[in-house]
Amino acid sequence: MDFTAAARRIAVIGVGNAYRHDDGVGWAVVTGLAQRGKHHPLPRGVRLICTDGDPARLISAWEDVHLAVVVDAAYAHQGRRPGRVHRLRPEGDLPGISRGETSSHGFALSDTVCLARTLDRLPGELLLYAVEVADISLGTGLSPQVAAAVGPLVQQIEEDIVRHVPADR
Secondary structure: OOHHHHHHOEEEEEEOOOOEHHHHHHHHHHHHHHHHHOOOOOOOOOEEEEEOOOHHHHHHHHOOOOEEEEEEEEEOOOOOOOOOEEEEOOOOOHHHOEOOOOOOOOOOHHHHHHHHHHOOOOOOEEEEEEEEOOOOOOEOOOOHHHHHHHHHHHHHHHHHHHHHOOOOO
């Protein structure tokens, strides 16, 4: 196996809208990874992508990758704790964490995963991080609880990437 090709086949995708407060958490995590990469580079070829959650763009972003890590804001209907991070796999129970009716992108991430599965366009491995939100009204900046989750999530995703890249590179 070509290990360089394997590294290129990893994508970290932040979903959201930076102009709807906490809905920008996915983009904030991607930005955090890019900034850390200046001092602690990610493996060569790892792609960092921000998208608005449009299903076609999201599916295109993870097409032909070995590992896709997707970060999105989420609303938990019960026991909501802004800033709590859920690590999900598509074969698990995605409906427990979903977009609210006030979603800034009209298609739930779980619906996009189902569509991609139906179209046979899922990546080799898909890892989803859903961050519970406090505020998705119009405006910029993350709530304190959600902002506090960004740094640890950046570190977790770096660890996920390292686990998927051979050590002898």
